Amino acid sequence: MEHLTKTYKGGKKAVDDFNLSVAKGEFVCFIGTSGSGKTTTMRMINRMLKQTSGTIKLHDKDISQMDPVELRRKIGYVIQNIGLMPHMTIGQNITLVPKLLKWPQGKMTERAKKMIKLVELPESFLDRYPSELSGGQQQRIGVVRALAADQDLILMDEPFGALDPITRESLQDLVKDLQERLGKTIIFVTHDMDEALKLATKIVVMDDGKIMQVASPDEILRHPANQFVEELIGHDRLVQARPSITTVGQIMLKNVASTTPNKLLRDALREMHDRRVDSLLVTDDEKTLKGRIDIGDIDYNYQTATSVGDVMHQDIFRVSSSALIRDTVERILKRGLKNVPVVDEHNRLVGIVTRASIVDMVYDALWGTDDSRDDTDDQPTDQEKTTQPAATRGGDAK
Numbered sequence: 001m002e003h004l005t006k007t008y009k010g011g012k013k014a015v016d017d018f019n020l021s022v023a024k025g026e027f028v029c030f031i032g033t034s035g036s037g038k039t040t041t042m043r044m045i046n047r048m049l050k051q052t053s054g055t056i057k058l059h060d061k062d063i064s065q066m067d068p069v070e071l072r073r074k075i076g077y078v079i080q081n082i083g084l085m086p087h088m089t090i091g092q093n094i095t096l097v098p099k100l101l102k103w104p105q106g107k108m109t110e111r112a113k114k115m116i117k118l119v120e121l122p123e124s125f126l127d128r129y130p131s132e133l134s135g136g137q138q139q140r141i142g143v144v145r146a147l148a149a150d151q152d153l154i155l156m157d158e159p160f161g162a163l164d165p166i167t168r169e170s171l172q173d174l175v176k177d178l179q180e181r182l183g184k185t186i187i188f189v190t191h192d193m194d195e196a197l198k199l200a201t202k203i204v205v206m207d208d209g210k211i212m213q214v215a216s217p218d219e220i221l222r223h224p225a226n227q228f229v230e231e232l233i234g235h236d237r238l239v240q241a242r243p244s245i246t247t248v249g250q251i252m253l254k255n256v257a258s259t260t261p262n263k264l265l266r267d268a269l270r271e272m273h274d275r276r277v278d279s280l281l282v283t284d285d286e287k288t289l290k291g292r293i294d295i296g297d298i299d300y301n302y303q304t305a306t307s308v309g310d311v312m313h314q315d316i317f318r319v320s321s322s323a324l325i326r327d328t329v330e331r332i333l334k335r336g337l338k339n340v341p342v343v344d345e346h347n348r349l350v351g352i353v354t355r356a357s358i359v360d361m362v363y364d365a366l367w368g369t370d371d372s373r374d375d376t377d378d379q380p381t382d383q384e385k386t387t388q389p390a391a392t393r394g395g396d397a398k
């Protein structure tokens with residue numbers, strides 16, 4: 001596809017300068033938000049829609065110059081969730097497209113036998129009707145039907161869109177297996193990143209008619225081209241795919257010095273003294289983070305206030321334990337904070353990140369596990385002593 005553009009009547013530019021080459025045997029997945037132009041692109045490839053400008057070539061031949069019958073022989077199209085025809089036998093269902101392409105009967109019978117073998121069902125099923133098969137068997141027949149006409153290129157537009165996750169997974173396995181065994185080239189639209197990562201040899205990420213990135217699943221996980229792609233992949237998959245990525249949870253200190261709002265200032269003072277820190281985080285009994293109390297607050301209010309809740313600072317800056325260090329460090333350093341509380345998804349206090357632990361991490365990143373730092377490794381730094389006690393490290397910094 002070269003400089004492919006589609007502007008619908010009314011002015012909507014659904015596809016905008018789309019450039020892509022697909023090699024034989026590739027499994028290409030288009031993924032993107034709804035309305036990003038995936039279906040429009042597919043329909044242009046199949047010439048169901050005429051592009052506004054640009055060229056599509058199949059085997060170096062401009063498809064607009066091809067005879068429609070020849071084109072249908074070469075390109076198959078599977079639309080979203082079309083079931084089997086209830087009044088046709090399984091054999092007739094499988095050879096629906098070959099029949100439209102006017103294959104001779106003998107060739108169709110052979111093909112139907114080959115296809116049913118591929119899904120490990122008995123040949124006798126070819127004479128049955130869809131209702132005589134289980135739902136799962138029908139789904140598998142649907143998949144081989146897409147491959148039955150032996151076209152070079154098969155376009156599949158969200159074929160498993162509305163299926164339950166288990167059926168979906170088994171059909172993904174089937175389509176991937178058949179694609180590899182039969183050496184087919186497939187362009188497959190999905191809005192499910194897991195599906196794309198599982199099936200594709202090449203993923204095309206689209207947004208608002210434009211290609212954001214074309215890359216292998218591995219590459220896309222390692223080097224998402226921009227924030228849109230990163231968001232589409234999602235935080236969890238990024239962290240899983242790149243163990244080198246560090247989350248706040250991995251470097252935070254656990255065992256945080258904390259108190260509760262109902263405690264007397266006197267108790268808080270003693271806690272600070274015992275733990276050699278100059279501030280405490282305040283949580284309720286469920287560990288939900290409520291605020292912070294500093295030694296200065298106690299000093300100033302000692303005569304008038306009695307409980308921690310009276311004088312604590314609320315709405316304090318916090319970070320999530322699943323936040324990426326990369327995104328967090330700068331914010332912490334910029335604010336000039338000595339330490340930042342770390343919370344889980346329920347806003348419960350789970351740890352603390354100190355400036356010192358960030359220094360450690362940057363040091364690790366720059367120097368790796370250099371032997372020369374062994375002597376300093378297990379000792380808390382001065383900064384940690386004055387802010388929060390050095391506690392168990394949440395994990396290795398790398």
Ligand code: ADP
Pocket residue numbers: 008009010012013014032033034035036037038039040041
């Ligand atoms: P996707 O398949 O990625 O969800 P589509 O290709 O269906 O996206 O649509 C791309 C854009 O083109 C959307 O904004 C959609 O509203 C618009 N669009 C699709 N079909 C038509 C049409 N026949 N006429 C006008 N606009 C259309």
Ligand code: MG
Pocket residue numbers: 038039040
């Ligand atoms: Mg669509």
